[in-house]
Amino acid sequence: WHGFNGSLRYRHISGYILDPLLRDIPRASGLDVLDLSMSKQIRHNMDFNFAIDNLNNKRYWETQNYLESRVTPTSEVIARVHGTPGYPVGVTVGMTFHFGEK
Secondary structure (H helix, E strand, O other): OOOOOEEEEEEEOOOOOOOOEEEOOEOOOOEEEEEEEEEEEEEEEEEEEEEOOOOHHHOEEEEEEEEEEOOOOOOOOEEEEEEEEEEOOOOEEEEEEOOOOO
């Protein structure tokens, strides 16, 4: 469409079992995230790129594990779910240069 390209991507991961041997621990929560990307051809060898990750600014956990840990070296060990938070909304803008024959 006049040199424009775009995509709307939907990422979904269902809740899953963290440890199949320990059925009484909580399940990992899933995630639903929308990403948008667009590009426009400026010249035959140059594109302008624009992307928004996590378009709906959803709070989610990227990875989750069931591990034992302690807050201080002298405190008792506690087994619990540990998670890495996902990224908030992020914007990326850039240029792509194509070298060589097209």
